[in-house]
Amino acid sequence: MSVPTNSATWLLESGGRFVVQEAPFPSPGDDEILIQNKAVAINPMDWKIQAFGPHLPFPSHYPFILGSDIAGEVYEVGKNVTAFRKGDRVIGMTNWFLTNNTRDSAFQHYSIAKTSVVAPLSENISFEAGSVLPLALSTAAMGLYPAGRLGLPLPQTFKPSPISKIVLIWGGSSSTGSAAIQLAVASGATVIATAFEKNHEFVKSLGVTTVLDYRKDTTIYDLIKAVKETPGDFVGALDAIGEDTTWRACAEVIKGLGGGHVVSNLPTGFTDVPEGVGVVGVDDTAHLASNKEIVEGVWGHFIPEALKNGYLKPVPEPLVIGKGLEKIPDGVDLCRKGVSAGKIVIGL
Structure with missing residues (x-):
């Protein structure tokens, strides 16, 4: 039997095309x-990576294939794999960031993924919708669950009992933010979030108790007030945007509450942190598969069951800009310009 051919969208050089x-x-x-x-x-x-490649240590060589979020059909399984078979509809997170191998990249017709970060995709969810979830859920999980971060209990696939814990999520309508809200709510936490005002109803639909517009001059004060007026113990903030301004805003809220933790999607670069505030960057999402308790709790248990019963929503909305590998550069450019309450997706 002949081997199929594969094509990919390659980034030819650091900072290139x-x-x-x-x-x-x-x-x-x-x-x-x-x-x-x-x-x-x-x-x-x-x-x-395309814009700042010359200043980044990854990928380790060029040309290279980027991308982490995939949805598709199982084409072949390894000899130890029993949970999946050829033809299954799945979503998965590819992990080139850990291996520096293009076989583990998304922007191609055929990709490799570890079984621990693959989940079944039911027929009622399109591949385009399913593709918005993998990296966002994995990144959110590494902010919410490890000890020394926010330390929440693992999510449940049905409405859990409240745990009297409050979490602030900055950027609730973003890809990671909407994933983090759903995971935190499934863990029984009370969630307070920020989002652009036009996205408040979307964020509320995910289960937050309070959502505030991050652009207002009084946002820091209003968030402190909201946390104080919400029953439960405040465990910290998750900065789902990962910019210098957003983790600092979270830190100001924490400072106003007397101290605590900020977990940020910005991996490093935390200077002049307010006294009493601890800031940790999520720089180890690529290592999720080696964190057995969390990867089994989130990918092995929660994602398959919650997608099946509708408890986990494939959000934000996929903004499908076309079909074919040649559309990926356009998608990268649009992502750079900024997307609100959506995620850019290319069909293949």
Whole structure:
């Protein structure tokens, strides 16, 4: 039987341009799955690598294939894989960031993913909608659950009992923010969030108790007041945007509450942190698969069941800009300009 051909959207050089070219056809290892991609999503990391490549230590070589979010059909499974079979509809997180190998990248027709970060996708959810979830859920999980961060209990696939814990999520309508809200609510926490005013109803639909517009001059004061008026113990803030201004805003809220933790999607660069405030960057999402308790609780248990019963929503809305690998550069450019309450997706 002849081996299928593979193509990918390659970033030719650090800070360079994207070009569609032939790519190696990968084979899965013992605990891996080869997925024929039907949709891929664009993340801010993708445009930042293209724009700031000369100043970044990753990827380690060029040309390279980027991308982390995939949805598609299982094409081949490794010899130890029993939970999936050829033809299954799935979503998954590729992990080139850890391996520096293009077989583990998303922007191609065939990608490799570890079984621990792959989940079934039911027929009532499109590949385009499913593709918005993988990296966002993984990143949010690494902010919410590890000890020393926000330390919430793992999520449940049905409405959990309240745990009297309050979490602030800055950027609730973003991809990671909407994933973090759903996970935190599924853990039984009370969630207070920020979002652009036109996205408040969307954020409320995910289960937040209070949502405030981050652009107002009184936002810091209003958030402090909201936390104080909400029953429960405040465990900290998750900065889902990951910019210098957003983690600092979270830190000001924490300072006003007497101290505590900020977990930020900005991995490093925390200077002049207010006294009594601890800031931790989520720089280890790529290592989620090695955190057995969290990856099994989130990917092994919560995502499959919650997608199936509708408790987990595939949000934000996929903004599908076309079909084909040649559309990926356009998607990266649009992501760089900024997207509100949506995630750019390309069909394949």
